[in-house]
Amino acid sequence: MMPQATLSHALFDYDEGVKSVCGFWEAYIVKNGKPLAIYLDKFSTYRMNLPAARENADTLTQFGRAMRELHIEIIHANTPQAKGRVERLFQALQDRLIKELRLNNISDIETANQFLTKKFIPAFNAKFAVESRVKANRHRPLTQREINNLSAILCRQEERTVRSDFTISYLTHWYQLTAEQLITICKKDKVIVEERRDGTIRIRLRGKYLNWKVLPTRPPPVSKQPLWILPAGQRPIYKPPANHPWRLQMHASALQAQLTHHRTF
Numbered sequence: 001m002m003p004q005a006t007l008s009h010a011l012f013d014y015d016e017g018v019k020s021v022c023g024f025w026e027a028y029i030v031k032n033g034k035p036l037a038i039y040l041d042k043f044s045t046y047r048m049n050l051p052a053a054r055e056n057a058d059t060l061t062q063f064g065r066a067m068r069e070l071h072i073e074i075i076h077a078n079t080p081q082a083k084g085r086v087e088r089l090f091q092a093l094q095d096r097l098i099k100e101l102r103l104n105n106i107s108d109i110e111t112a113n114q115f116l117t118k119k120f121i122p123a124f125n126a127k128f129a130v131e132s133r134v135k136a137n138r139h140r141p142l143t144q145r146e147i148n149n150l151s152a153i154l155c156r157q158e159e160r161t162v163r164s165d166f167t168i169s170y171l172t173h174w175y176q177l178t179a180e181q182l183i184t185i186c187k188k189d190k191v192i193v194e195e196r197r198d199g200t201i202r203i204r205l206r207g208k209y210l211n212w213k214v215l216p217t218r219p220p221p222v223s224k225q226p227l228w229i230l231p232a233g234q235r236p237i238y239k240p241p242a243n244h245p246w247r248l249q250m251h252a253s254a255l256q257a258q259l260t261h262h263r264t265f
Contacts, residue, residue, distance in 0.1 A: 008032065009028045009032070010116055011023075011024050012109045018063060018156055019156070022062075022063065026151070029142065030142075032139050033140055034142060035138065035139055035140075037074070038074055065157065100120055151196060151197075152194055152196075154197075156194070157193065158195075159190055161189070162186070162190075166229060168203070170193045173214055175213070175214060176215050176219070177203070177211070177212050177229060178212060180211055182209075183231055184229065189205060191204060191210065
């Protein structure tokens with residue numbers, strides 16, 4: 001990341017997928033705040049490149065959805081030349097950084113990231129950073145809601161539908177929603193499955209996280225299930241059976257009233 005003419009943040013990772021990119025930006029935003037906009041290429045993590053997706057402005061990647069939630073604009077560069085300063089920085093890093101890693105006998109990602117953060121970036125900026133004419137800092141602080149939900153925003157999210165047996169499927173797993181919940185769950189409710197970067201799963205409905213358990217196999221089809229799961233502490237309205245004393249007493253009272261009515265005529 002290079003705001004103005006300073007190398008602000010850099011990170012080695014195994015790929016440029018959703019987890020890696022979201023982890024990078026979470027660290028950057030916590031440290032510096034939210035930028036007004038990010039200038040990116042058209043890699044598939046950042047943009048849906050299918051023709052049908054390009055025609056629909058609301059078709060977003062996971063990263064695009066996260067940036068929209070954080071109110072950060074994404075600007076896509078049409079050519080590498082459009083990101084001239086960034087490309088020149090990459091050339092310098094590919095030359096100098098590789099040599100520095102070799103000189104320090106660094107060959108694993110964890111050690112490389114420590115060296116990058118503690119030694120290389122400060123030394124690089126001390127030698128090559130150019131002070132910007134504009135002193136204003138365009139980064140914005142996170143709101144309290146964004147701070148509380150940053151890990152939920154910067155993760156993979158998928159919508160799923162609650163089945164008749166109150167299960168949902170995600171990837172190759174089946175999840176059973178348990179009876180103890182904070183809110184009412186109905187069949188065909190749309191829930192959000194969050195796959196956090198640490199691999200944990202959260203299931204969210206109307207802003208509340210649901211209780212669930214993993215099923216070993218796909219549940220068999222069932223013919224009859226309740227229409228909803230009530231929140232913990234709430235009980236459904238009790239309807240007594242036909243042979244319940246209350247119903248028998250009411251039936252006897254109704255018969256007595258009918259007999260009395262007929263006698264008056």
